[in-house]
Amino acid sequence: MKKFVGKNVVIVALSVFGGFAATAQAADPVGNVKAGQSKVAMCIGCHGIPEYRTAYPEVYRVPMLGGQNRAYLESALRAYKKGDRHFDTMHAIAVTLSDQDIADIAAYYAAQNSSSKSNPDK
Numbered sequence: 001m002k003k004f005v006g007k008n009v010v011i012v013a014l015s016v017f018g019g020f021a022a023t024a025q026a027a028d029p030v031g032n033v034k035a036g037q038s039k040v041a042m043c044i045g046c047h048g049i050p051e052y053r054t055a056y057p058e059v060y061r062v063p064m065l066g067g068q069n070r071a072y073l074e075s076a077l078r079a080y081k082k083g084d085r086h087f088d089t090m091h092a093i094a095v096t097l098s099d100q101d102i103a104d105i106a107a108y109y110a111a112q113n114s115s116s117k118s119n120p121d122k
């Protein structure tokens with residue numbers, strides 16, 4: 001019973017946060033950290049793992065994004081999107097991102113620093 005209650009609290013907290021992120025996105029369309037946080041779910045599978053290595057499609061060292069320069073992150077994502085920088089999985093992902101998504105995601109990752117280690121979304 002205790003466990004069950006704890007689970008519900010987490011679900012409620014997540015829903016509240018989700019609503020907040022959506023609101024923040026609507027209010028401030030320019031490189032928004034909160035909006036970015038809601039858009040990195042698909043990046044965490046590769047960029048948020050210990051040692052930063054992918055297992056698929058092959059073992060490959062994945063760069064850490066948290067704390068990198070915002071302009072650098074934006075230009076890297078645009079380069080993957082345009083095909084100027086080649087990496088198949090990153091290209092496949094970048095083409096799904098709008099310029100707004102890229103700005104938000106870059107803002108989000110750039111805002112992280114070594115003291116953000118409690119942030120699971122690195």
Ligand code: HEC
Nearest residue numbers: 042043046054060061062063073076077087089090093105
């Ligand atoms: C399937 C695994 C995978 C996923 C999912 C993924 N990435 Fe990547 N990403 C990589 C790998 C591997 C590299 C290094 C590629 C290279 O050498 O160019 C990379 C490189 C990058 C770089 C360049 C970093 C640098 O230091 O130059 C950026 C920025 C980036 N990814 C952002 C993202 C974002 C944002 C998402 C989610 C929208 C994402 N990635 C999702 C595997 C992934």
